[in-house]
Amino acid sequence: MNKGRMAFAKIMDFASRDIFKICVNCYKDNYKAKEFTCWKQFLCMSFGQLTHRQNMSDTLLCLKLNPDKLYHLGIGKAINKSTLSHANESRDWRIYQDYALKLIDQAKKMYEGDNQLEVNLRGRVFALDSTTADLCLEVFLWAPFRSTKAAVKIHTLLDLKTSIPEFIFISEGNIHDAKMMDLIPLQKGSYYIMIKAYVDFERFYTIRQEKAYFVVRAKENLQFKRIKSRTPDKTIGILCDQDILLTGINSTNKYPEHLRRIKFYDAEFERTFVFLTNHFKIKTQTVTQLYKHRWGIELFFKWIKQNLKIQCFWGSSENAVKNSNMGCHISLCSGINSKKEIEADKLSI
Structure with a gap:
């Protein structure tokens, strides 16, 4: 019988709780939260992603069927669907965006020196592109795309040398791609590859x-x-x-x-x-x-869609959609960090 810590808890160790608290305090979203804090909300979303749950109901049902394990997962006790749904609808999605960027910074440090390109250039090489997720226009009225459907765009600036994203932003489907160039961080001597x-x-x-x-x-x-x-x-x-x-x-x-x-x-x-x-x-x-090598960002989008197992968003409002998107990206970043640490431990052995 295995008496060690659960795999989920070990993976979550790579998601710094101290940094998460700083992100939460910036938007004061733990104000008056007695039991179901932003951290527990994040754990629920990460659990759904990492265990390949299909939706919110599937995730919460899986947690309720294992009440004796919730304490060891860090969640404490079973969560009602209305509680998690309200949190996704009301809590600021920028908490998870900021936290994802912090984890990306950690991942970049682990991959420093890696170069997956045939060309040898001093500066960093980025690919800028977006991928579209189609939505139902009758439900997601805030995300217009075409006359008959809605959509959201996930704009990504990918470091082609390390395959680590430098910038991620989620917008409505009708936002022109070129406008994202106003938001991306420009670095002296770097290369930006675009369509x-x-x-x-x-x-x-x-x-x-x-x-x-x-x-x-x-x-x-x-x-x-x-x-x-x-x-x-x-x-x-x-x-x-x-x-x-x-x-x-x-x-x-x-x-x-x-x-x-x-x-x-x-x-x-x-x-x-x-x-x-x-x-x-x-x-x-x-x-x-x-x-x-710009094709690397297309492979990244393919990898994201293959690994994001949640088949529907955990809410219909703009805030809920962005919360579920950024929460899943954070769990994937935690997985990247843990994978790199495991590889480093094997090399040291």
């Missing part, structure tokens, strides 16, 4: 002024004039490498400096790509490889 949806030359110029770099696919209707050309290496698919100046009515004022335009032919899939970047010194092949 066509993020083409916004005013925001690109902000990245340029912060002495960071971007690589983005150009739209077909791009208006420009060629300033000079470099000799392309057609053996590796480079069709042209040019310095250009934007000539569009709005784009000229929004980005008044030169840009680098690279046209690349992918022989494997018989497709042509046109990239824009503000870095003039790196090799053209490096630019194409950077965009190729």
Whole structure:
């Protein structure tokens, strides 16, 4: 008979309770909470995620069927569905967003020095993208997307060298992706890889002024004039490498400096790509490889959807949806931290 601590309690050790208290105090959401605190709310959501429960009722039923184990799980006693539902509806979701970012910072330190890219660059390499979760418009009126359905977007800035997210934000489905560039933290010397949806030359110029770099696919209707050309290496698919100046009515004022335009032919899939970047010194092949590695964020979204086992949100309000989303992301971050610690223990042995 195993008399040691439960696996769930050991995993939760990697989620610092002291840091969680600081996040809660910032929003004062434990005010007048006698028994069911924010920490117990977090434990319930994490338990549902880590034990692959399908919804709130399934999670709470599983807890009620094991009353003698609740103390060892840190929950104490069985929770009513109305209690957890009210907590998800009323308590500020930003508590869990802030806490998730703190755990991400811990995970980044564990993966320092790791590089999963073929290219060797000094700066950090980020991919910015979003994934959409479709919702029922009749229930989630606060999240309009199309005329017939609602949705939420999970905007993510992923560090491609470590596959650890740097930034996560949940918005309504009709929010344009390019607006998220106003929220992401810009770091000097870093690279930001984006798709066509993020083409916004005013925001690109902000990245340029912060002495960071971007690589983005150009739209077909791009208006420009060629300033000079470099000799392309057609053996590796480079069709042209040019310095250009934007000539569009709005784009000229929004980005008044030169840009680098690279046209690349992918022989494997018989497709042509046109990239824009503000870095003039790196090799053209490096630019194409950077965009190729952007696929890492698509794999990250696939991994998230495969590992988030909860099939429905724990509430219908905006606050409840964001609470359940961020709570699940925190439990996954705790799992990442515990996995890395276990790997380190094996290496030391």
